Amino acid sequence: MNFMRAFILASFLVLPSVSPAAPVRSGVHLDRQTVPQGCSTCHLKFNFKAGGGPETCIVCHGDPSRLKQQNRSMPKGFAPAGRDMKNIEAEFTKPYRHPSFDVRGAHSGSEVLPETDPRAPRHADCVDCHNPHYVSSDNKFAGIRGKRVGNLVSSITQEYELCYRCHAESANLPGRFTNKRMEFNVTNPSYHPVEAEGKNTAVVSLVKPYKEKKVNAGDVATITCGDCHGSESSASPRGPHGSLYEHILVDNYSTLDNQPETPYAYALCYRCHNRTSILGNESFRYHALHIQGTGGLAGANGTSCYTCHNSHGSIDNRYLIRFNPAVVYPNSKGMLKFVEKGVATFHGECYLSCHGVDHDPKSY
Ligand code: HEC
Ligand code: HEC
Ligand code: HEC
Ligand code: HEC
Ligand code: HEC
Ligand code: HEC
Ligand code: HEC
Structure with a gap:
């Protein structure tokens, strides 16, 4: 475990800085006031290769009664006093949902999105949409990589850019779905005004x-x-x-x-x-x-x-x-x-x- 910890801390020094505008320390999870046990809160027990799965997150963002039944509480030293930790887990029990709990182990920390391999399994883990090191209440997408332009990979700033990572040019897009970037393109004769104001004035x-x-x-x-x-x-x-x-x-x-x-x-x-x-x-x-x-x-x-x-x-x-x-x-x-x-x-x-x-x- 000590080795693991040293490894994590060492690798942290080379944690890819996706955007100079989003310094790591602004991330809410790395704020010791909020998550007092720091890195080890998440990093002691999960499978790095597949990003840890939703369990890593629902310890704190899940159903509080389920945690009680399992005789578990929040991680040691974590006291969300006065905080309304919203139950995200409950959303995923609804009939229509992102497959964060349904598709397991398909995520990889080194994957590049949009997917270029047509055989790659479709998935949407919590960490595909939220970078746990950078996320904050002001910016829930902080630290998510955007589209590569030349040698530059910037951080996304708009929600739709997040969605386009999997719902636009993905090589593994299922046949019944369409490329959303094409549908919302501002050069189209018409579009719902997501990327910019619309074209119809009446x-x-x-x-x-x-x-x-x-x-x-x-x-x-x-x-x-x-x-x-x-x-x-x-x-x-x-x-x-x-x-x-x-x-x-x-x-x-x-x-x-x-x-x-x-x-x-x-x-x-x-x-x-x-x-x-x-x-x-x-x-x-x-x-x-x-x-x-x-x-x-x-x-x-x-x-x-x-x-x-x-x-x-x-x-x-x-x-x-x-x-x-x-x-x-x-x-x-x-x-x-x-x-x-x-x-x-x-x-x-x-x-x-x-x-x-x-x-x-x-x-x-
Ligand atoms: C809220 C939970 C959480 C905390 C706190 C946290 N991490 Fe992570 N970390 C994760 C998850 C989840 C992944 C996997 C991300 C992925 O696969 O996309 C990860 C991945 C990593 C990686 C692999 C490279 C990467 O960025 O994907 C390193 C290195 C790392 N964390 C170091 C740290 C260090 C050092 C700290 C403390 C300063 C820390 N983490 C705090 C959840 C956390
Ligand atoms: C140790 C408890 C803990 C764990 C584990 C944890 N979080 Fe959090 N998370 C928090 C707290 C506390 C906040 C700040 C909430 C607030 O201020 O109301 C937060 C904030 C967030 C936010 C910003 C939303 C907001 O309203 O501030 C997102 C998104 C988020 N977490 C996603 C994740 C994901 C994804 C994971 C798993 C990789 C994860 N969290 C793991 C405790 C945790
Ligand atoms: C497909 C992408 C996607 C996935 C997968 C996803 N989220 Fe989110 N999440 C979002 C978006 C988009 C928002 C809303 C941002 C906004 O409008 O403020 C959000 C908001 C949140 C918030 C803040 C809610 C609030 O009301 O402030 C938390 C906490 C959160 N997500 C945690 C999680 C956890 C934990 C998981 C996995 C179990 C997860 N998310 C999976 C995209 C995603
Ligand atoms: C990491 C990949 C990923 C990201 C990012 C993502 N999704 Fe998804 N989404 C999926 C997967 C996987 C499904 C399941 C169906 C499929 O394979 O397309 C899905 C399903 C959906 C569906 C249901 C489709 C249907 O008809 O049943 C909607 C709507 C959707 N996503 C909207 C969004 C929106 C809006 C965003 C951005 C806020 C987003 N997604 C971001 C992967 C992703
Ligand atoms: C004005 C409302 C509206 C907005 C804004 C909107 N959608 Fe949809 N979306 C719908 C409706 C209605 C459906 C179901 C009927 C259909 O397929 O057109 C749908 C279906 C989908 C589907 C599943 C079917 C398919 O064609 O792939 C995905 C994925 C999706 N939307 C993603 C997105 C993304 C990503 C964005 C933002 C870039 C977005 N939507 C913005 C209303 C909207
Ligand atoms: C969240 C608000 C919102 C929702 C929900 C919504 N719309 Fe719209 N819609 C708009 C706005 C704003 C415009 C104005 C765009 C413009 O000025 O070109 C618009 C424009 C339109 C137009 C005219 C576009 C053009 O370029 O001429 C049509 C048609 C339309 N909407 C149909 C629908 C249908 C059908 C639904 C339900 C599936 C729907 N809208 C749901 C906000 C919405
Ligand atoms: C039979 C085809 C048809 C159906 C069904 C239809 N529309 Fe339309 N709609 C049109 C046409 C054609 C126009 C363009 C009129 C013009 O020339 O400006 C239009 C224009 C619109 C506009 C833009 C102007 C305005 O009224 O603000 C909106 C919004 C709209 N439709 C919403 C809807 C909604 C909501 C429904 C379903 C409840 C619907 N339409 C069903 C054909 C249809």
């Missing part, structure tokens, strides 16, 4: 404090992945750890075709886009017709926003238009496209076939 449905452009102090013109992905409960710790809703969403979002419209079905979108405005056809003249449907049974043949809109961005069209290929097909002439007729005029044309209705084109 998003008439936006609710306060959201605005197309930031003009006044209280305006919010950009959003984060975390505004849509995270726990369903605002009482839970922040972060995309787990949710009761599919795709780790903060609210329900149904992507199905042939269903009635309800506030719940598209609750996620209605957080920021006024339902009355959308169903009142303030922008697209036929929103209500499509979303609520025409059927007898309370519009049971309505369709989801997802049938026409991509949730993230569109590489082809304005207004996040990207037709769901499972529902929308080419029209009788083999055409499948959207054509806008002037910017912010609320006019356009659709060439497609949907529910057997030929659009050749249909104009609004």
Whole structure:
């Protein structure tokens, strides 16, 4: 053990300094006031090769009652007096979650992300998203390496850069998923405003404090992945750890075709886009017709926003238009496209076939 300790301390001297702007000592875990036993709190007993797994973290960030049952307490000398140590572990018991507990032993301290080996196992350990030596309450991503540019590897500063480490150009990205960096690229005709303010100046449905452009102090013109992905409960710790809703969403979002419209079905979108405005056809003249449907049974043949809109961005069209290929097909002439007729005029044309209705084109 002494050898191990000496080894750790020696190697600490060469602990890669990922950014001069993030000195190691600012990390909350290395603050002796907070974690009095220092390095050995985490380093005496875990398997370095695979980063220690979530157990290293949930000793302090886990379910306090589970610790009591196992007759364990916080590490010796660790007294989180007056601190509300949030139960992160509970988030990972929800049906939709990052696989931090589900995929074990796949992480390696020396791995390079985005992954270049298509056979590498997909995983997301606590330490893939939080560097335990640098993390602080101001910067939960401190010390996470960003994309290499030439010889420089900088520390990331934005949440989306963290996500792109595994949800963009990863060679092992599962086939059903898409490259998020491409979807949010600011050179696209449209995108939800995560990397920068959006391109549409007439998003008439936006609710306060959201605005197309930031003009006044209280305006919010950009959003984060975390505004849509995270726990369903605002009482839970922040972060995309787990949710009761599919795709780790903060609210329900149904992507199905042939269903009635309800506030719940598209609750996620209605957080920021006024339902009355959308169903009142303030922008697209036929929103209500499509979303609520025409059927007898309370519009049971309505369709989801997802049938026409991509949730993230569109590489082809304005207004996040990207037709769901499972529902929308080419029209009788083999055409499948959207054509806008002037910017912010609320006019356009659709060439497609949907529910057997030929659009050749249909104009609004
Ligand atoms: C809160 C728990 C925690 C504390 C406190 C902590 N470490 Fe670590 N350390 C880890 C984890 C977890 C890893 C594995 C990281 C990985 O694999 O990505 C690690 C990795 C390392 C490594 C391998 C290189 C690297 O950076 O990945 C060294 C060296 C190291 N720690 C030294 C130290 C020293 C020295 C201290 C005290 C100044 C310390 N650690 C304090 C959790 C901790
Ligand atoms: C010895 C107890 C202990 C261990 C083990 C531990 N942490 Fe912490 N961690 C803390 C304390 C205390 C804070 C500061 C919380 C506060 O000030 O409210 C903290 C803060 C954090 C924060 C910043 C959040 C915030 O609100 O300040 C993150 C993220 C975090 N820890 C992740 C981890 C990860 C990942 C691991 C495992 C590699 C880990 N922790 C292991 C005690 C611990
Ligand atoms: C270290 C890698 C890693 C990082 C970083 C990461 N993820 Fe993931 N994420 C995964 C893995 C692995 C899965 C499981 C599915 C898969 O293999 O893609 C997943 C699943 C998800 C899912 C659920 C997908 C579905 O349809 O079920 C969402 C949503 C998600 N991540 C969002 C994010 C966001 C937002 C961030 C940034 C805050 C992020 N991820 C950062 C690895 C990562
Ligand atoms: C405006 C809300 C919103 C924002 C912002 C958002 N997402 Fe999503 N995301 C969704 C919705 C809705 C779904 C499920 C439907 C779908 O697949 O489009 C989803 C699905 C996903 C999935 C799983 C399906 C897939 O296509 O891979 C991943 C991974 C994901 N998002 C990552 C991210 C990342 C990373 C960010 C930030 C860079 C982000 N999301 C920002 C709403 C959002
Ligand atoms: C896919 C990436 C990812 C994984 C995996 C992950 N986290 Fe997080 N975590 C985040 C993000 C993003 C935030 C939110 C930052 C923000 O919005 O303030 C966060 C926030 C936190 C916080 C602060 C919560 C708060 O309300 O202040 C703690 C503590 C934390 N994570 C610990 C952990 C632990 C422990 C694990 C493993 C069991 C873990 N995280 C796994 C991305 C991740
Ligand atoms: C049948 C296809 C279709 C469906 C289904 C649909 N939309 Fe749209 N939506 C459009 C078109 C086309 C536009 C562009 C109108 C224009 O030319 O400006 C648009 C524009 C928008 C806009 C931007 C202007 C505004 O109103 O603020 C928002 C936001 C929007 N839709 C949200 C939604 C939501 C939320 C849903 C689901 C509840 C939904 N849409 C369902 C086709 C659709
Ligand atoms: C956290 C807030 C938030 C949520 C949740 C959200 N949006 Fe948005 N959305 C925005 C903002 C802000 C803009 C304005 C971007 C701009 O000005 O171009 C926007 C713009 C749009 C646009 C117009 C984009 C363009 O370039 O014309 C559409 C369409 C849209 N959202 C659809 C949706 C749908 C569908 C959902 C649900 C899956 C959703 N939004 C959820 C904040 C949100």
